[in-house]
Amino acid sequence: MSEPNFLDAFGLSVNEVINMQSLAHAQTFSDKGRLARFATAQRTREAGAYIAQQLWECRQILSKVGIYKRVYLIQQEQVTQPTWEQILERIYDEPVATRNGTIWLLFHACLQAERDFSLDVCPAHSREDVLTGRLLEGIKAACTIWAEASSSYLNRIKNTLEISSIDLTVGGGEQETGGDFALILDIKENASSLEDSEPDITTLTGERRGDAFVPLVFQAKRYVGSNADISQKHDTRGYQFNSLRQVNCASNYIFYENDKEHISTPALPMVKPVSACKAIETSRVTGVFSESVDFATYILRAANGFSDIPAARTREDALNMILANTSPSNVSRLTILGNTSDLSAKYRDALRQLQTEIKEGIRQESPQDDLSDDTRLSSFEP
Known part of the structure; x- marks a missing residue:
């Protein structure tokens, strides 16, 4: 196939595919990358299988090539559920597997960052806020x-x-969410290639999602072994867990394996939705590798779109979803990860617009529910 036809069909040139795929082989599929994933997958009998299943569900982001690679993988391996490593190696090894090439790039940048964070940062003892900052710095470097x-x-x-960040100051007071850090995934939809617009493909993947603004809240917890203590409680505001459940966007724990003693091969940073944890009155700990x-x-998954990770219609709505159920406290920083330039400026403008709407009564100000103020914020400031 000639270069112009390849570009029209897949949205990338042959040389672009070669360059991006070469970096994937050097980073994602390096011995170091495989070691980090293997060490995580083997922590419990279900850990790797659950990640594979969650990754396998991501179909909306796939291109025609990605769908074909998915079908071929099932036929060749004669399995209904491939392993985590098989999915990465056989579907996400090429940028033409996704409709939007920047989603593929961001995914691999995060794979690289979490690998380095796990094997290079987590072995030495550190505080949760410092670890969060190092993770975000790693994502920036990988990007x-x-x-x-x-x-x-x-x-x-x-x-x-x-990846950038802004201070959050809404309604005349500084704000903080119930989590260690808030992140908005800001993905601009790119034009689909001719191949991806065929009816038989869109039947399997669904229609294009369009621009996506996905607000996320993370509460960082260090742990050792396979369980993490989530019983942190404020004297007057109650359990931190209950505060996280009240946030209007997807709220999660992010677990870092880190101890006072050196850990040779820590697991990757693991994300667990608060909704997957038992009520704090029932259990003070939660399984790090369960769900x-x-x-x-x-x-x-946030880029793909699922009901438990709701997206906002606009940047202002995304900010409002994060700032719902917050209380005045120390300065909080919002991290934005996306594929457009000047995201900091765009979100400062969105924040000013949100402030104006709240002040003029166009948008109802978020209720100031009680949240724990004993969480530490990331020091990441790109």
């Missing part, structure tokens, strides 16, 4: 690497890979 490898593609479609996925898989 730079992947953006350089895909610069031709990103420049042509006028996209970028960006949990690694951070990169969670970000991919």
